[in-house]
Amino acid sequence: MPSERELRRRIRSVKNIQQLTRAMQLVAASKMRRAQEAVLAARPFEARLRTVLNDLAPYADPEISPLLRKRPVKKVAVILVTTDRGLVGPMNVNLLRATLRQMAQAPGSAWIAVGRKGIGSLRRTHQNVLAEFPGIPDRPTTGDTNAIARAAVDEFVSGNVDEVHLAFTRFINTLRQEPTIRRLLPLAPEEEDDDTRVPKQYIFEPDPETVLRQILPRLIEVAVYQAVLESKASQFSAQMVAMRNATDAAGDLISDYTLAANKARQGRITKEMLEIATGAEALKG
Amino acid sequence: MPGLRLEIITPERVVHQDDVDMVIAPGSEGYLGILPHHAPLLTALGHGELRVKKGGTETSLAVFGGFMDIGPDHVVVLTDAAEHAEEIDEQRAEAARARAKAALEAGPVGVDEQRARAELSRAITRLRVSERRRRRP
Structure with missing residues (x-):
């Protein structure tokens, strides 16, 4: 004894530690509120863009844009969106584990790492890291995330990788965040049994190619932007909860x-x- | 009377959402007016003024690029940025216009020139939209 x-x-x-964690909890709580508002406000844009793309499926001829072209998959790149700082509970670990599990089936893998935590883990395990993006601001704009999208598109179009996936922690609510992995490239519309829906007869102005060429890159940018916002909201939520505990x-x-x-x-x-x-x-x- | 659901969405937020009578939008090939029962149309947008008519009143917004998905009962504007006319800060827009102009006159150089041109176009659009609003009774 x-x-x-x-x-x-x-x-x-212990009292000193408690003062510290309480201060960090308050800071995270205020950042959390802002990040949560931002992610919720931004969701409709991506959702709308996706419905438009689905409506366009009949016109999405792979000849129009290299972003639509499917190839035999030899190498898969993953954009891994993690946090820059720790003290966020198991969020980053969960995401990495889920992603690695999924990638185990891919014949070859490469990484585009966003956030210092992910960069560190991938380096330690000697993964093939194509690009690193540390230090994304807490209130990101599309300007901050477009470089990530551009890197992904470049790797795909150059033929270096045959698919690009996006792995991030989706924000559900303050207590729940979920590792999410989905395919970003090639941009194929979601598969649906075509009999159930009559394809809309669209008029295009000026013409389908111009419109599609404009929409497709935007979709990539917006998907990456959205993933970063989701990750930020998850980060501050997880941090707030961890510090409260x-x-x-x-x-x-x-x-x-x-x-x-x-x-x-x-x-x-x-x-x-x-x-x-x-x-x-x-x-x- | 059949409605027309208007949504103006930017990557950051939903800027405007309303049931309206008519929308006049700056398509890439020129302005176009949309009434209910329009045929499905997908068009690229330029920089310009988007006018919304509803029950005799008219509001206007500045929109900057993107595109517009039109159906019989809806108009969805997906744009990089949109501002209500009354939100526009004329002094800032004027300052931005002067700056972009000066940059262009200083000499054309690569990426900076493109950026300055885009900046100039945005500033001019803002000023035009804002001025039109003031003229209206």
Whole structure:
């Protein structure tokens, strides 16, 4: 059993830690609110763009754009969106594990790493990293993420990789975030049984090719932007929750230690009184 | 009366969402007006003024590129940026216009020139949209 003095010392140090985690919790909570608003506001754009692309499926001739061209898959690139900092619970680990599991089936893999945590893990395990994007700001704009999209498109169009997947942590709510992996390139519309839906007869202005050529790259950019926003919202949510748990755990520890310290103090006083009483008895005799 | 559902969406947020009577939009090939029951049309957008008519009143926005998906009962504008006319800061737009112009006059050089041209086009669009709004009673 630790001494009373030792216990008092521990209480002091845990209190300091608690102050720290509480401060980090508050910071994460305010960033979380902003990041959550941003991700929710941005979702409709990507969703709409996807429905438009699905409507366009009949016109999406692979001859129009290299982004639509399917090839036999020999090598798959993954854009792995992780955080720059830790203290976010198991978020990055979960994503990496899910991604590696899926990639185990691919014949060859390469990585485009976004976020310092992912960059570190991939380097440590000697993966083939094509590009690294550390330090994405907390409130990213499309300007920040378009470079990532461009890197992915370049690798795909040059034939270096035959598919590009996007791996990120999707934001569901403050307590739930989910590792998500989906194919980004080639841009094939979602498969549907065509009998159920009559394809819309579209008029294009100026013509289908021009319109498609404009839409397709935007879709890639927006998908990457959205993935980064999802990841940011997940990051601050996970961080806020992790720090709240830490603050609560510190509180529990403090009350445990306080109880132990008080018991020790009481024991000491009882012992002292006994000694005095015994001493007095001895003098009398 | 059949409605026309208008949605103006940018990568950052939904800018405008309403049931309207008519939309006049800056297509890449010129302005086009859309009434309900329009045939499905997909068009690229230029920089320009997007006018929305609803029950006798007209609002306008500046939109910058992107495209527009038109169906019988809906108009979805997916654009890089959109601003309500009343949100436009004329002084800032004027300053941006002057800066872009100066950059262009200083000499044409590669990427910077493209950026300056785009900047100039945006600034001019903003000023035009904002000015039209002031002229309206």
